[in-house]
Structure formats: structure tokens, C-alpha cells
Amino acid sequence: MSHSRDTMVKSCPMNGGDDEYSYTKNSMFQKETISAAKEIIDKEIAQKLDVKNHLFASSSSSFRIADLGCSVGPNTFIAMENVIEAVKHKYQSQGLTSQIPEFQVFFNDQDSNDFNTLFRSLPPKRPYFAAGVPGSFHYQLFPTSSLHFIHASHALHWLSQVPNEVVDENSPAWNRGKIFYLSAPEEVGKAYAAQFAKDVGMFLDARATELVSGGMLVLIIGSFRNEISPSHTLASVLFDLLESTLLDMAKEGLISKARVDSFNLPMYLATPNEMTEIIEKNGRFKIERAEFFNPESAIKVFCSGQACTMHFRAGFEGILSKHFGSEIIDELFHRHSKKTEEFSSRLQSSSDEGTQLFLALKRK
């Protein structure tokens, strides 16, 4: 197990702590999604989790759950309690109430995540033993066959790195003057897609190793319908807004144009078709369910200028500070907030599209 590869990860954790700009205080979108996903997860666990399987029902062994890309709470605590409730119900419904196991929950995020805040805000009365696991989820993080359930919500869209071609001036995929691929030339999108396929392949290999046979992997990812062009998605509008703010600042000389050219977000939003293809190519999981769900209360976050700006700041301040310097952050988000008005009609018209893909996979 070599972990030195972690140094190549280029993404940044969500804002730590619990102040005004923290992820803790600015993750309503993720919270609403988790709340909306509860019902689907309940149903999947009730129908598909085989707790009579000896790997689950062994009395000496606990039920081990991991939340990958957990950030700093409180969303991860809600998500984990939802899973535990659903698993308990499953045992009860099977007449196995006396065999309900102890639960151990592993909270994972990158080494640089604010685990101190996470640990200090753990619910005092919790129905599980808690542990934190630092490291990139593109690699194996747990011993072989040591987990029964893995959850990753709003996490898998983070790439392990920006694709090399996108920052290579000599490549046709050089993404000059743009910060993302959705409204960029096709070559850029292809480079991003290839990186995503590689990253998710590694992710699935690692999870297949960690999960017991019959174990479940639930993924909630940003996505859009197969038939929609990338540049017409809500996400495209949102990142155009951020890009436009950065370009304005470059024009006024507040940041250098070259820094904008070399900045790209290490994220990717896959369509259901793309996900299905990657999962089937990997071959170690059966897709139990794949469907869009689009909680209105979550999407509303992007229709209010201030909420949208706070959401983006909690999620991207880290990566933007690292590239442009922390001194530009206040000005950037001040401008971002004002610009949401300019973009409001585009935001409104995109907001009813499917943006959240729910996937339940089972380890073969």
C-alpha cells in the first residue's frame, strides 16, 4: 500500500470550521438531497440488502459503513443515521431483531479535510462507533472485505486531477479562457470524460475490494439527462457565472489572465449512460437502481443569489484560494453575488432539469 499518490490529488476539501462561510453552515443543497434520498435508500435496503447472508448475520461481527467524501457534517451524520435506521428495519422485518449488530461508521475525506470540526460535532448520542479515515477515495482505504455498506453523496464528481491535456498549451484540448468543460469545445469535454472514466474505474476497483460480497454501494452524483447538451445544463450556467466573474476580474487586472487560463475545475458530471458504461466495464457491481431525483427544495438554492454564492464559496473557496491567492476571495464572491442577477433568467430556465442521479450498486 503506497499512499504517496495522494500528493497528486488536486481537488480541495470543503471549507472547514463552522463560521459564516463554512460548509457546515452552507450545505443546504446537499442536506436537502440527502433528505430526499432517504426514502430511496430505505427502499433499496429493504428490498436488496441480504442480511441473512452469513457475512452480515455473523454475531461476532459488526456492520461497517463508510461515508466517502463526508466533509465536516452535519449532513454526513444525517445520512449515516438514515442508513442505520434502514438496516435495523431490515433486520426487524426479517424477524432478526435479536441479531441486529453493532454499527461502526467510517467518515472519509481527504487528508486536508477538517476532521477536528467533524469529530467535535459528532452527535453526542449516536447509534454507532465513529472513526475518521483520511485519504483519497480513488485508492483503497479499508482492508479487503471489511465494509458492508458504502455511501458517497456529492463526492464522486471530484476528479483526482484536472486532465493534463486541458492545461497543455500544445494540446487541442487546451481550455484557454475557460474554467470547466460544459460550455467548452468538444476536445475539452473528451479529456474530462476520459479522466472521469479512469477515476471512477479506480474508485470502483477499490470499493469492490473493500466491500463484502453482497455489500451495497450507494452513489449520489451531479448529473444530467442523456439527451441534454452539456452546455444547456444548470451546472453549465452556474460555472459560466463563476467563470464570467473571474474573467471580469482578469480584464480589470485584479488577477492575471494566464492564471485564469491555467485554472480548471477538477470535476465531472456524468450522464446515466456514461455511468452505466463505466460500471459495466468494471464488471464487479450489479446496478440495482439508477434514477434521477430532483428535490425542488435543493434546486432552489441556486435560484437565490445569496444562497447560490454561499454554496459556491463553501465548496470552492479552497481550490480558488490555492490557485489565485486568498486575497481575492472576498472580492470574487462579492462580484459573484451581484452577477447572479444577470444570470437569473438562465438559472431559472435550467433549474427544472434532472441534476441528481441516484445509483444503488451491489457487490457481485
Add this chain to the structure above:
Amino acid sequence: MSHSRDTMVKSCPMNGGDDEYSYTKNSMFQKETISAAKEIIDKEIAQKLDVKNHLFASSSSSFRIADLGCSVGPNTFIAMENVIEAVKHKYQSQGLTSQIPEFQVFFNDQDSNDFNTLFRSLPPKRPYFAAGVPGSFHYQLFPTSSLHFIHASHALHWLSQVPNEVVDENSPAWNRGKIFYLSAPEEVGKAYAAQFAKDVGMFLDARATELVSGGMLVLIIGSFRNEISPSHTLASVLFDLLESTLLDMAKEGLISKARVDSFNLPMYLATPNEMTEIIEKNGRFKIERAEFFNPESAIKVFCSGQACTMHFRAGFEGILSKHFGSEIIDELFHRHSKKTEEFSSRLQSSSDEGTQLFLALKRK
């Protein structure tokens, strides 16, 4: 599992971060001890760990180790690698090389420990999967029968709280004008001893639940020989030095006398006889080895004024700040450092006594 009890723990973690006064940079004493303990641990694992036991040799299961009271490294990383090396040798010596399991290491300390520093300083190439577990080790921290080896070095001497009687003005054990029990009246020592016995009883119950049958518990604790009077120990001299510094400051009005009266260190140093009695009363462990070891290089820390002061600051700044206010800390340790000269002959004459007790226990 209720974890609300954690709020009653009165001790404080070691200094976090990695600056001048951090535990990371001021834990030579602990490091030398761990280094000296390596040989004994190697021998115990070689002789006593039954890796042919089905709970260890099961191919689907990893070997899980916990370090309780790990602080922020690097000592804990060295200790854990020592254990893993010894376990691997044991498998090899038994002709079980092909069955050497994967290792998972759980780093435990209080919720308020600096896990961010711990995680960011994990060795990049490590022969184990790492996890952090926040919480008081006086309670169960892990699922039943989920650990194979538990290590706790320089940790068990922390009490869950100062004994109530010691801060009760109406009790004969009120420890007025003193901060510890070693040179205090007998009633104070008795109150401390009772708290320690209760805490270690809870500790052993929790560990007995967490360990598989045949699992090992290695404890390294501050101690002194049965036949020595508490007030003649090296520890007594060291805490008299700190006490004397605080009393000087109270005399000069820099801190209030009442604050010194109400301050007591939640720590206890048990003799081998006391430990044996508590372990036998608990009844769930067999004592495989109990012996003093007294690494000269470790004890030397206390013979150099500056090193002694830095050691105390890294360990006690947290608890002293909480009680007296952080504004007095620089002055306190400046005076402490000067006072080591005054105490040097007492320190020198005490330094050759047994101070570190090594205990290897096996879960029945």
C-alpha cells in the same frame, strides 16, 4: 451507546500543531520510552500472540490494532510500525508467511485532540490502513470483539476527572494549596487512588469487550516501585516544581490563590501492586508480563531544565490554560525553566528510580 458522558472528562489533549511548543516537537521522553519498549513488545508478541487462533488466521479478516491516547505523532506511528513488524515476524516464524493479514490501525485520543495534524503527518508509505477514533478511552470505542491488539503508552495515567473530594472544601481530602497527590496528605492520595481504580476498571471492561479472545493489551504507564514512598518519587519532585512555580505567582498576585487551591492534575501513577490488584479484580485479563524499564535516555529529559520545561509545556499547557487563562502561560513556563536549577539536586537524586511500568495482558 451514549457518548454524552465525554463532557465530564476533565483532562486536556497534548499541544497540537507542530510549532515550538507542540507535542510533536516535545515528546522525546515518550519517544525514547517507545523505542525502549520495542524489544519487550517484540518478545511478547513472539512468545504469546497465538496467530494460529482462528480469530487471527481467518483469511477474510484483517489484523486490527488500536493506539489509545495517541496524541499527534510521530511517536504513535513508530509504535504502530513496531507492533506490525513484530506481528509479521510471528506469522513468518510460524510458517504462516502466506497468511500475513492486512493491518488496520485505529488512532484514538480525545475529541479535542488535533487529529488534523495527526492525519496530515501520517507516513506516506505505511504498512496499514489508518483511521482516527475520537473519544475517551474510559468507555467502549470499538465494536465488540473487533480488535486484536491494543497499545496505550503514557495514556492510562490520565484520570477521567479530578476526584470530587479533592476540590471539596468540606472534605478531609481537600487539596488546598497543592496541585497533585504525591506530596499531599494521605486522604488526598486515597481519593486519587479510588478514582484511578474506578477509571482503570472501566478501561479494562471496555478493552475486554473490544478485544477478541486471545487479543493483547500492552500498557506503558508512569509508575514507581512498591516500596517507595510517593513523596520520594521523581514525579513528586517534578510536580512540586510546577506547584512551587504556581504558588510563587499566586504570592505575587499574578494568579489567584483560590485558583491554585481548586487546581488539581487529573493523573495518577500506580505501583505494580496496585495495577495487579485492579487487573485481577477485573478478572478478564491474564498478566503475561509486568516489569519496570527505565530508559536512561528518556529520564535524561528531566535533568535538563529547558527540556523538562518544554516537556511539561507540551503536556500541560492545555489544562493549565483552561484553568488559569492562556495569558499566564509564557510567564509560568519562563519561571518554571528558571526554577529547574533550584530543583536540580532533587531531580538528579530521584532520576535513577523505576518510573516506567510495562504490562502485557492477554484477553482471557
